[in-house]
Amino acid sequence: MLRLTDLKLPLDHPEAALREAILARLGIAADELTGFTVAKRSYDARRRGAIVLIYSVDVDTPREADILQRLQLDDEDDGYAYSHDGGKVMRTPDTVYKFVARAPTSLPLRPLVIGMGPCGLFAALVLAQMGFRPIVLERGKAVRERTKDTWGLWRQKVLNPESNVQFGEGGAGTFSDGKLWSQISDPKHYGRKVIDEFVKAGAPEEIAYVSKPHIGTFRLVSMVEQMRATIESLGGEIRFSQRVDDLLVDTDREGTRHVRGVTLESGEQLRADHVVLALGHSARDTFAMLHARGVFVEAKPFSIGFRIEHPQSLIDNARFGPQAGHPLLGAADYKLVHHCRNGRSVYSFCMCPGGTVVAAASEPGRVVTNGMSQYSRNERNANAAIVCGITPEDFAPYGVGPLAGIELQRHWEARAFELGGGEYEAPGQLVGDFLKGRASREFGGVLPSYKPGVRLGDLAPSLPEYAIAAIREALPAFDRQIRGFAMQDAVLTGVETRTSSPVRVTRGEDGHSLNTRGLFPAGEGAGYAGGILSAGVDGIRTAEAVALDIVSRAAPAA
Structure with a gap:
């Protein structure tokens, strides 16, 4: 098949217009187009009121060989050529996932996967699909029980430290917007594998082609359950409320450290030569255990700030103008960044159109905010984190x-x-x-969505002075890009501290920990992903590294 990109059509184009654009691009007759599918649909909203849709389509035509010859695309060419109208034409890439190994007949020790967020979920799924029958250890509860515990914090102010927004089946991504796009390099199309598995599990089919796919919390719950059932049907085992408290490590005669299993909170030990570490960014006690056990861990940058809420209608009108509310556009999002005079950068993060701000604490006596949306994105407010970047040099006042x-x-x-x-x-x-440096006493036109509730006052004491100064400088700059962004009644809620992991559990090119063979750090907690899609992709990569290592060990000596 052929892939055509950058086919631009008006927002309200007739149904036949896309077919006509394909025929014009290829210079073929109507009866020479056997069929086509939409590979991607995005939009260009730079001209408000004149928004255009941009399509990439995969085309089936008996004229393919003639077209390729005319465009001088040969069998070895994996790039693209330009048609007569300047549009791109290429061969449709092969995005079908191909397993790198199959489990050996004899598998004395099963691989362990610690954590069942997106990374652990996909690591376990791919390992199970290759026949390795992984055992998944999740410190939290199954997703529906976990949802009840999460509502317990939001509605009754009762925190369960082992079952909350951060811990439990599905990971932190379950209580988010369910965004499924990323800017990671993905030459092997692992992201397509993630999308395809989500669709199989019940996600809307449109996530396979819209430019910024999302799922939403309620749909993620049932999808995670379906994926769990698939893993179990393939011989995998899921164990909930199983916190890993220690790592079993020994050292061989050459001085190389090897993982040999884990010790659970109950005292039970599980032997394994391959352990996938898919912790998520909030498993602080486990990071401490790894450091104490001598696993190589290093500090990494992350960001801190607040959640900001505006009326979603303000964002829609600023981005889409008179076409705001169009069903193909949905609720508008934004992405903002400002480089401040004090050398800091402030940017928007995890923007949730038509969503809510949620309580995301995982330890008693602490407040953490995050954002969440349902698939419909029809809540009154838009929210996003407005955060200031910090580096390990900033950590010195808090420890070494x-x-x-x-x-x-x-x-x-x-x-x-x-x-x-x-x-x-x-x-x-x-x-x-906040911009005027005075405490707030009452809400205006924007009511905050955070539960258990918001207590107004002065946010200046809630973050380091450099972060407060940077955010105060950035908000008016953002207002110049989105009129009304710095409106008086918009609400800031503190604090957002879990933008990414504060540590990296560093690994080598083969996927193993730098200094502990058989330990495979992966995903967001290990510092190798940020968001559902990239975490899922890293889980697949890690599953492949584990599978190849197991197979190489099982191979008879030459």
Whole structure:
């Protein structure tokens, strides 16, 4: 098949227009087009009121050989050529996932997967599909039980430290917007494997072709359950409420460290020569255990800031103008960045159109915010994190060593808990008051969505001075890009500290930990992903590394 890209049509084009555009691009007659499928649909909203849709399509035509010859695309050419109208034509890439190995007949020790967020889920799924019958250890509960515990914090101010937004089946991504796009390099099309498996599990088919696919929390719950059932049907085992408290490691005669299994909170030991470490970014006690066991861990940059809420209608109108509300456009999003005079960068992160701000704490006595949307994205407010980048050099006041960033997070999360009144309410402030340096006393036209609630006051004491200064400088700059962004009544809610992992559990090119063979750090907690799609992709990569290592060990000596 042939792939045509950059086919541009008006937002409200007639159904036949796409077919006509294909015929014009290829210069063929109507009866020479056997069929086509949409590979991607995006939009260009730079001209408000004149938004255009941009298609990539895969075309089936008996004239393919003639077209390729005319465009001088030979069998070895994996690039593209330009048609007579300047549009791109290429061969449709092969995105079908191909397994790298099959499990040997004799498998004395099954691989372990620690964590069942997107990374662990896909690592376990691919290992199961290759016949390796993985055992998944998840410290939290199954997704529906976990949902009840999460609502317990949101509605009753009761936190379960082992079952919350961060811990449990599906990981932190379950309580998010369910975004499924990323800017990672993906030459092997692992992202397509992630999308295809989600569709099989019940996701809307449109996630396979829209430019910024998302699923939403409610749909993710049933999808995660379906994927769990698939893993189990293939011989995998899922064990919930199984926190890993220790790592079993020995050293061979050459001085090389090898993982030999794990010890669970119950005291039970599971032997394994291959352990996938898919922790997520909030498993602070496990990071400490790994560091104590001598696994190589290093500090890495992350960001801290607040959640900001505006009326979704303000964002829609700013981005889409008179075409706001069009069903093909949905709720508008944004992506903003500002480089500040103090050398910091402030940017928007995890933007949730038509969503809510949620309580995301995983430790008692701390307040953490995050954002979430349902598939419909029809809540009144838009929200996003507005965060300031920080580096390991900023961690010094909070401790030494690779875990100092965790102590920075804990310090400011505890401060937010105190400023919010001590019952998991969050501190908040109106944007106009924040910019003027005065405490807020009452809400205006924007009511915050965070549950258990928001206590207004002054957010200046809730973050380091350099972060407050940078965000105060950035908000008016963002207002110049989205008129009304710095409106008086917009609400800031603190604090956002879990933008990414504060540590990296560093691995080599073969996927093993730098200094512990058989330990495979992966996903967001290990510092190798950010978001559902990239975490799923990294889970697939890691599963392949585990499978190839097991097969190589099982191969008879030459």
